[in-house]
Amino acid sequence: MDLLVVGSGFFGLTIAERAASAGRRVTVIDRRPHIGGNAYSEDDPDTGIEVHRYGAHLFHTSTPAVWEYVNRFTAFTPYVHRVYTTHRGVVYPLPISLGTINQFFQAAYTPDQARALVREQAGEFDPQRAANLEERAIGLIGRPLYEAFIRDYTAKQWQTDPKDLPAEVISRLPVRYSYDNRYFNDTWEGLPVDGYTAWLERMADHPRIEVRLETDFFDRTQPLHKQAVVGQVPVVYTGPLDRYFDEAEGELSWRTLDFARDVLETGDFQGTSVMNYADADVPYTRIHEFRHFHPERADRYPRDRTVIVREYSRFATREDEPYYPVAAPADRARVLAYRERASLEPDVHFGGRLGTYQYLDMHMAIGSALSMWQNRLA
Ligand code: FDA
Numbered sequence: 001m002d003l004l005v006v007g008s009g010f011f012g013l014t015i016a017e018r019a020a021s022a023g024r025r026v027t028v029i030d031r032r033p034h035i036g037g038n039a040y041s042e043d044d045p046d047t048g049i050e051v052h053r054y055g056a057h058l059f060h061t062s063t064p065a066v067w068e069y070v071n072r073f074t075a076f077t078p079y080v081h082r083v084y085t086t087h088r089g090v091v092y093p094l095p096i097s098l099g100t101i102n103q104f105f106q107a108a109y110t111p112d113q114a115r116a117l118v119r120e121q122a123g124e125f126d127p128q129r130a131a132n133l134e135e136r137a138i139g140l141i142g143r144p145l146y147e148a149f150i151r152d153y154t155a156k157q158w159q160t161d162p163k164d165l166p167a168e169v170i171s172r173l174p175v176r177y178s179y180d181n182r183y184f185n186d187t188w189e190g191l192p193v194d195g196y197t198a199w200l201e202r203m204a205d206h207p208r209i210e211v212r213l214e215t216d217f218f219d220r221t222q223p224l225h226k227q228a229v230v231g232q233v234p235v236v237y238t239g240p241l242d243r244y245f246d247e248a249e250g251e252l253s254w255r256t257l258d259f260a261r262d263v264l265e266t267g268d269f270q271g272t273s274v275m276n277y278a279d280a281d282v283p284y285t286r287i288h289e290f291r292h293f294h295p296e297r298a299d300r301y302p303r304d305r306t307v308i309v310r311e312y313s314r315f316a317t318r319e320d321e322p323y324y325p326v327a328a329p330a331d332r333a334r335v336l337a338y339r340e341r342a343s344l345e346p347d348v349h350f351g352g353r354l355g356t357y358q359y360l361d362m363h364m365a366i367g368s369a370l371s372m373w374q375n376r377l378a
Contacts, residue, residue: 001027001210003377004229006217007238009037010362011352013203014069014369015236015377020208022378028204029215029224036200037238037352038323039362043195044290044307046263048300050195051290051307054321055257056274057196058293060189061363067188069370070363074199076190077296081183085276087148094276095183096145097176104148111177118142118175133165140173152280157255157313166328186363191293218243231346234377238352240322241338249337250330252357254322258312260284267303284310325357349376 002024005012013035016026034040038054058081061067070076083094093099101107101114109117121142130136133154137146150173154162158169192199204211215222217239226244229235237244242252273292277284288309291301316322325331335357342350351372353360360368 005236008035010365011369012238014366017203018373020206025208028211031216039196041196047305047307049290049307056288060184060186062187066363066367073202074192079191083274085278087278093181099179130167133169134162136167153278156285235348238355240354241357249334253326254316255324256316256320260310269306284312286311
């Protein structure tokens with residue numbers, strides 16, 4: 001073995017694939033019983049509809065090198081992501097756009113008129129001097145839109161009143177003064193034609209890559225544990241940064257998600273893939289209806305049944321899957337201390353969303369793995 005990769009998410013698999021293609025023998029370990037990290041998907045046992053087990057994953061990128069690289073392993077469907085939100089029993093398009101504004105204010109504003117209205121309503125606070133998230137949001141988009149679309153949704157995401165959240169949680173709240181409601185602005189987007197797991201398996205399918213599942217880097221009863229390997233062979237570590245150092249600087253905090261799955265006796269529950277719920281009286285933040293991610297599979301998916309997943313957000317405990325970094329001031333100080341320790345580790349390269357304590361979209365995880373390979377490992 002020339003390289004040990006801890007974690008088989010997109011970061012780890014990109015490193016493993018590049019290294020194997022360059023002639024190195026790579027072992028990838030993952031503590032889960034499947035490869036792919038959070039991008040893993042599987043066919044729902046009751047309906048056969050592909051479900052993303054760790055939350056909906058939409059691929060998008062504007063980086064030519066990443067787009068070229070991912071197309072070696074999968075083709076992409078022409079799926080274009082759009083999100084809607086329900087507020088007081090009415091459905092609006094997101095992100096907030098001219099369509100949202102005109103529907104909300106029951107008006108026919110032109111782009112200039114809508115811009116002037118939002119500017120006037122936002123005058124209540126200076127976003128640069130905001131004392132908390134609520135003041136900053138009002139200073140960016142005005143109170144009426146904030147109270148309808150941001151306040152309760154944010155409170156559900158953080159289990160915290162936005163008045164008690166730091167202003168830094170948001171830097172921008174983009175408003176589009178057009179009817180364009182494509183969710184992503186990237187050059188390329190789409191979903192893997194044969195599903196995420198087929199894509200991830202093709203990345204790992206190389207004679208010089210060995211994958212060992214249900215193998216925890218910190219489990220001293222398995223031969224490739226930390227104490228046995230570090231210093232003997234280069235390691236790319238994509239597990240949690242604090243866990244590597246036994247939380248010596250304190251635990252980094254994360255938000256997690258709970259998913260509640262339901263199979264319904266209808267061919268179409270909500271007419272779209274993602275519906276947000278903006279109001280406080282609905283406890284979940286959104287509902288995913290997975291069949292809508294693949295309209296091209298209509299003839300394969302059942303016509304009279306559908307699978308939906310309600311998503312709930314909360315702070316993670318040690319036992320939960322870490323999903324989104326909280327990045328409170330205490331976390332930021334700890335991350336700096338951990339990075340300092342990481343820089344002193346011989347031959348251990350920290351990467352990925354857990355290893356760097358950063359939210360990374362898939363194209364960012366793949367792009368940063370390609371850079372790490374080229375700049376530090378090749
Ligand atoms: P990832 O978490 O995927 O993989 C890390 C792996 O390390 C895991 O498999 C884990 O089991 C393993 N591991 C950890 N500790 C270990 C140990 N001690 N020993 C062995 N293995 C260990 N992106 C996007 O582009 N579009 C989208 O729509 C979404 N949607 C989305 C929704 C939600 C809810 C989340 C949380 C994230 C997204 N993402 C996304 C982001 C996407 O999930 C992210 O880019 C990739 O997971 C990053 O891949 P990594 O390899 O960095 O981590």
